[in-house]
Amino acid sequence: MKRRSFLRSGVVAGLAGITSPAILAGWGPSPTASPASRPKGVPDPPLRLHHAENPRGLAPAAREAIVNALPGASQYGSSARAEVTRAIAESHAVDVEFIAIGNGSTDTLRQAPQAVGKPGMHLVAADPTYGDIFRYVQPLDARVTRVPLRADYSHDIPAMRRAVAQGGSPALVYICQPNNPTGTLTDPDEIDQWIEEADQENVYFVVDEAFHYYVDDPRYRSADRWVHRRPNVIVARTFSKIYALAGLRLGYGIAHPDTAERMRTLWAGGISHLTAVAALASMEDGDWVRDTMRLKDEAKAITQSVLDELGIEYIPTQTNFLMHRIKGELATHQERMRDHGVLVGRAFPPMEDYNRVGLGLPDSMEYYGQVLHRFRARDWI
Amino acid sequence: MKRRSFLRSGVVAGLAGITSPAILAGWGPSPTASPASRPKGVPDPPLRLHHAENPRGLAPAAREAIVNALPGASQYGSSARAEVTRAIAESHAVDVEFIAIGNGSTDTLRQAPQAVGKPGMHLVAADPTYGDIFRYVQPLDARVTRVPLRADYSHDIPAMRRAVAQGGSPALVYICQPNNPTGTLTDPDEIDQWIEEADQENVYFVVDEAFHYYVDDPRYRSADRWVHRRPNVIVARTFSKIYALAGLRLGYGIAHPDTAERMRTLWAGGISHLTAVAALASMEDGDWVRDTMRLKDEAKAITQSVLDELGIEYIPTQTNFLMHRIKGELATHQERMRDHGVLVGRAFPPMEDYNRVGLGLPDSMEYYGQVLHRFRARDWI
Numbered sequence: 001m002k003r004r005s006f007l008r009s010g011v012v013a014g015l016a017g018i019t020s021p022a023i024l025a026g027w028g029p030s031p032t033a034s035p036a037s038r039p040k041g042v043p044d045p046p047l048r049l050h051h052a053e054n055p056r057g058l059a060p061a062a063r064e065a066i067v068n069a070l071p072g073a074s075q076y077g078s079s080a081r082a083e084v085t086r087a088i089a090e091s092h093a094v095d096v097e098f099i100a101i102g103n104g105s106t107d108t109l110r111q112a113p114q115a116v117g118k119p120g121m122h123l124v125a126a127d128p129t130y131g132d133i134f135r136y137v138q139p140l141d142a143r144v145t146r147v148p149l150r151a152d153y154s155h156d157i158p159a160m161r162r163a164v165a166q167g168g169s170p171a172l173v174y175i176c177q178p179n180n181p182t183g184t185l186t187d188p189d190e191i192d193q194w195i196e197e198a199d200q201e202n203v204y205f206v207v208d209e210a211f212h213y214y215v216d217d218p219r220y221r222s223a224d225r226w227v228h229r230r231p232n233v234i235v236a237r238t239f240s241k242i243y244a245l246a247g248l249r250l251g252y253g254i255a256h257p258d259t260a261e262r263m264r265t266l267w268a269g270g271i272s273h274l275t276a277v278a279a280l281a282s283m284e285d286g287d288w289v290r291d292t293m294r295l296k297d298e299a300k301a302i303t304q305s306v307l308d309e310l311g312i313e314y315i316p317t318q319t320n321f322l323m324h325r326i327k328g329e330l331a332t333h334q335e336r337m338r339d340h341g342v343l344v345g346r347a348f349p350p351m352e353d354y355n356r357v358g359l360g361l362p363d364s365m366e367y368y369g370q371v372l373h374r375f376r377a378r379d380w381i
Numbered sequence: 382m383k384r385r386s387f388l389r390s391g392v393v394a395g396l397a398g399i400t401s402p403a404i405l406a407g408w409g410p411s412p413t414a415s416p417a418s419r420p421k422g423v424p425d426p427p428l429r430l431h432h433a434e435n436p437r438g439l440a441p442a443a444r445e446a447i448v449n450a451l452p453g454a455s456q457y458g459s460s461a462r463a464e465v466t467r468a469i470a471e472s473h474a475v476d477v478e479f480i481a482i483g484n485g486s487t488d489t490l491r492q493a494p495q496a497v498g499k500p501g502m503h504l505v506a507a508d509p510t511y512g513d514i515f516r517y518v519q520p521l522d523a524r525v526t527r528v529p530l531r532a533d534y535s536h537d538i539p540a541m542r543r544a545v546a547q548g549g550s551p552a553l554v555y556i557c558q559p560n561n562p563t564g565t566l567t568d569p570d571e572i573d574q575w576i577e578e579a580d581q582e583n584v585y586f587v588v589d590e591a592f593h594y595y596v597d598d599p600r601y602r603s604a605d606r607w608v609h610r611r612p613n614v615i616v617a618r619t620f621s622k623i624y625a626l627a628g629l630r631l632g633y634g635i636a637h638p639d640t641a642e643r644m645r646t647l648w649a650g651g652i653s654h655l656t657a658v659a660a661l662a663s664m665e666d667g668d669w670v671r672d673t674m675r676l677k678d679e680a681k682a683i684t685q686s687v688l689d690e691l692g693i694e695y696i697p698t699q700t701n702f703l704m705h706r707i708k709g710e711l712a713t714h715q716e717r718m719r720d721h722g723v724l725v726g727r728a729f730p731p732m733e734d735y736n737r738v739g740l741g742l743p744d745s746m747e748y749y750g751q752v753l754h755r756f757r758a759r760d761w762i
Contacts (some may be wrong), residue, residue, distance in 0.1 A: 004472045051457045063451050066655070070447065073659075074625040075429065103484055110647070114495075114520065116422035138646065139495065244455040247654035265519065266491070270484060272653040274447070278454075343744060 019254075043341035047364050050343040052180075052211070052321040054244035055360040056295070058278060059288045062244075063282035066274045071275050080276035084250075087283055092224050092254055100263035103271060105210055105238035105251030108263070110136040112234045112253060113172055115262035116204045117142070122167040125174040126155045128181060128206060128348045133174045143167065153184035153315055161194060169202035176208040177223070178215055181348040181356045183317030185217050194232060195226055204232045210251075211319040213242035214296060220318070224254045232257035235262070241320065242292060243282040248275040296320050299359040306369030310376050315354075323354045329380050330355060336380060340371045385493065403501060424722035428745050431724040433561075433592070436741040437623035437676070439659065440669040443625070446662035447655045454654050461657035468664055473605050479635055481644035484652060486591050486619035486632030489644070491517040493615045493634060494553055496643035497585045498523070503548040506555040507536045509562060509729045511589060514555045524548065534565035534696055542575060550583035556603070559590045559596055562697030562729040562737045566598050576607055576614060585613045593631075593699040594623035594670075601699070605635045612637035615644070615697055623673060624663040629656040675747040677701050680740040687750030691757055696735075704735045708762050711736060717761060721752045 048055070058066075069080070081101075089096045090359055102108040109132045113121075117140045125133060127146035134144060145163045150156045155175055164171045173194075178185045195205055207223040226233040234255040240246035282288070300317065307314045307324050314324035320374055326333045330347055333355055337344045345356040359365060375381040404456040429436070439447075450461070462482070470477045483489040490513045494502075498521045506514060508527035512692055515525060526544045531537045536556055536631065545552045554575075556736065559566045576586055588604040615662035616637040621627035634644055663669070688705050690693045707714045712730055712734055718725045726737040756762040 049457065053457060054455055057452055057455045066451065066454075067448060070444050071438060073447075073628040074435055076432045076434060076621070076627045078628055106651075119500075135646065195638050240457070246457045247454040247459055249651050249653050265516065270487075270630050272630050274655050275653050 015217055029042070030312045040131050042339075043367070046338060046341045046343050047360055047367065048343055049358040049360050049364065049368065050345060051246070052241060052319065052358045053246050054241060054320075055294060055358075056057070056292060058243060058244050058286050061281040061285045061288065062278035065277040069274055069277040075273070076211040078276055080273055080280060081271060081289065084271075084276045084279045084283075085252075087280060091283070094224075094227065094254065095257075097257035098227055098254055098260055100255065100260045100267065101252040101271060102251045102253065102267060103249040104240060104246075105208065105236040105253075106132045107249075107267065108234070108236040108251050108253040109133050109206065109208065109269070111266045112204075112206045112236070113133065113137045113140060113142070114266050115234070115259060116170075117172060118170050122164070122169070122171040123174065124160050124163045124167065124171055126160070126176065126179060128351055129155075129174065129176045130180040130210075133206065137172065142172070149179070149182065149184075153179065153182040155179065155186040155191075157186065157190040157194060164198075164203055169199070170204065171202065172204045172206065174206050174208065175223075176210075178211050178220075178318040180208075180210065181321070181351070181354075182315050182323055183319040183321060184315060185213075185215065185220055185318050188197060188219060188221050188223075191223065192226075195223070195230060198232070200230060200232045204234070205230075206234045206236060208236045210236065210238045210241060213293070215318045217318055227254050227256050231259050234259060239279050239282070241270035242289060243279065244292075245275065245278060245282065248272065250275050250279050295361060296359055298362040299365045301367060302362055302365040303357070303359060306365075306372055310372055310381070312372070317359075320359045321356050322359065323348075323351065323356050325353060326355045327379075333381075336375065337371065340374070342368060342371060347362055389421055389685055398681045404621055417699070418444070418662040423720075424677050427719060427722045427724050428748065429724055430739040430741050430745065431726060432499070432627070433622060433700065433739045435622060435673060435701075436680075436739075436745065437625060437673060439625050440663045440666050442662040442666045442669065443659040447521040450655055450658040454676045456523075456654070459651070459654035459657055461654055461661060464635075464653060465517060465652075465657045465660045465664075468661060472664070473635055475605075475635065476638075477609065478638035479608055479641055481634040481636065481641040482652060483632045483634065483644075483647065483648060484630040485621060485627075485636075486589065486617040488630075488633050488648065489615070489617040489634040490514050490587065490589065491672075492644040492647045493585075493587045493617070494518045494521060494523070495647050497551075497613070497615070498553060501549050503550070503552040504555065505541050505544045505548065505552055505557065507541070507557065507560060509732055510536075510555065510557045511561040511591075514587065518553065523553070530560070530563065530565075534560065534563040536560065536567040536572075538567065538571040538575060539684065539694060545579075545584055550580070550589075551585065552583065553585045553587065555587050555589065556604075557591075559592050559601075559699040561589075561591065562702070562732070563696050563704055564592075564700040564702060565696060566596065566601055566699050569604075571601050572604065576604070576611060579613070581611060581613045585615070587615045589617045591617065591619045591622060593618060594674070595701050596699045598699055608635050608637050612640050614674070615640060620660050620663070624660065625669060625673075626656065626659060626663065629653065629659055631656050631660050671727060676742060677740055679743040680746045683750060684738070684740060687746075687753055691762070693762065702737050703740065704729075704732065704737050706734060707736045708760075714762070718752065721755070723749060723752060 089099050121142050123137050123142045123144045127148050147159045222236045234253050239250040470480050488672040502523050504518050504523045504525045508529050528540045605616045615634050
């Protein structure tokens with residue numbers, strides 16, 4: 001499949017409700033307008049569409065749990081920490097021995113190579129993909145092979161397998177599923193087949209499922225099914241996305257007990273008691289999680305419709321962010337968006353002609369669509 | 382100095398105000414009493430004197446800061462995290478490049494050997510001392526030499542220097558100042574002289590100053606003065622003690638920028654935004670910190686007076702905990718104390734005939750004194 005044929009760029013009719021007069025009132029900032037001279041109607045503080053955050057903020061139940069937990073926050077030995085570990089284990093139908101808690105899933109990505117890695121090991125990862133793992137293998141003096149995504153932005157599993165076979169062992173394979181920043185899925189059959197056939201002693205897999213809860217594609221399944229049979233598979237998850245705890249730092253790895261134990265040894269600090277109680281309350285509030293999913297679906301539909309209408313190429317997403325084409329420099333686009341009260345993207349080389357936008361609340365994405373229309377009128381996009 | 386002559390065991394007259402009838406009312410649990418049958422007057426939940434916590438709980442300003450920060454807790458990129466790092470740096474009169482944040486100072490103790498260590502390195506530490514470092518050097522396959530404390534419970538610096546000289550390089554020296562669990566200071570002149578004369582390339586020092594703010598001894602000075610001139614010195618501090626944030630997990634290392642940078646690379650997760658705002662508020666509330674010091678002084682005086690009165694040997698402390706002699710098994714003592722509504726100590730081998738008790742609020746220590754009197758009446762202590 002060619003990259004362009006995979007991209008959707010047709011005009012979708014029927015987009016409605018994106019021209020609220022209140023939001024449009026007073027528009028017309030110049031590209032050089034300073035924040036102080038921003039016209040009325042431009043969001044201030046700006047909309048945070050530059051990270052893939054949950055735009056709803058903490059669940060009310062999480063806020064309440066935090067306030068109720070303040071009296072015990074000066075104490076060591078949070079019982080909530082053990083409870084949240086148990087709840088996580090139950091959600092994967094495994095014993096707690098399979099879970100290694102971290103301060104965000106980035107901490108899991110740090111623990112993983114330290115737990116299973118060897119000095120001089122070979123890291124094989126996609127290009128582009130989420131970048132943290134490259135930093136965390138530095139202390140191991142790892143050799144790194146980047147394998148370009150395929151035209152459909154999936155991991156090029158055959159090419160990654162060749163890279164591992166040719167690059168010597170031990171190897172660490174990093175798979176971001178769905179991939180950040182492209183939001184795309186890699187066929188789970190391909191991943192499973194590789195894990196099935198790989199040398200368990202010398203090839204380790206870190207499958208980063210940060211966006212697990214946002215995946216629509218029915219082909220998707222978690223790699224957590226491997227942890228019973230394969231000590232060389234580590235799955236990373238986070239509470240920063242669907243559970244809205246990005247500022248509170250909670251992630252975890254799921255792995256065979258032997259592997260998870262080595263990860264736990266490398267984790268020192270413990271999560272905050274307040275993080276633990278907030279995570280528990282968020283997990284228990286199924287309605288709130290379902291509402292978050294529904295709002296994300298709405299936001300995605302609005303955003304993709306505007307892009308279709310304007311004929312702007314984008315990569316259909318399996319996450320709560322989306323990559324679309326821009327004209328000219330990303331930095332210029334970011335600055336113009338900031339002038340219009342929207343924080344967007346960051347550079348994800350080599351995709352320099354794309355912008356990554358997080359899916360905010362439906363209203364925010366309607367506003368974003370209006371800004372895109374305005375940019376088109378100025379031939380900025 | 383002989384160990385016994387250093388211990389204070391004389392009876393101090395004039396102890397007053399420790400027999401509140403309200404607290405004493407209803408006493409008389411049997412050693413086998415279950416919690417359900419605890420008589421009236423026994424604290425329930427029990428007094429937490431088993432950790433060296435701040436018994437006051439979070440500062441009111443910290444609680445308020447947390448509640449105010451809830452709306453931003455779902456976001457990445459906490460500005461409070463940068464602010465607290467700056468405030469910490471300022472408190473040591475260094476640039477932020479000298480600071481490596483951790484999730485509690487135990488995280489600093491994890492980062493330190495990973496940042497400066499080499500596989501097979503030699504760890505030299507006191508016996509007994511705080512135990513976390515031994516776990517964190519395991520991934521380095523470190524050889525470990527434990528050097529018994531001197532009779533005055535200070536680090537035996539000459540013997541530790543010999544151990545380093547004989548044990549090969551590189552060496553990591555762990556000094557807990559004041560020492561946990563003994564609460565005792567090691568002469569800073571001895572430490573400074575060693576750092577001054579040590580081979581900077583091959584001998585690394587981790588000086589754990591978790592109890593910095595509780596030290597009374599005028600000889601004491603922090604080892605942070607070395608970080609400008611010596612890349613082989615890392616000082617660990619915590620917000621768990623004087624700032625009462627044990628449940629919120631914040632500690633840090635102070636080190637030469639080259640060393641601190643390597644530690645930062647090994648730290649992944651970021652502290653919770655709520656931890657950062659609570660830390661900032663606590664640091665800014667000087668009155669609250671001074672009140673904590675004053676209450677600790679009162680609690681210490683009450684506790685040491687009771688021990689003097691009962692002729693129970695103890696080690697005068699430079700911290701917010703204290704080691705005193707017990708009769709028989711520590712486990713038995715702990716169980717009896719629990720039956721009386723007090724959680725105490727844990728085993729600190731080889732000091733099996735001592736109990737470590739945290740200094741709670743003055744009222745709590747008066748109650749503790751009453752329990753000790755009762756134990757004496759039963760010949761339990």
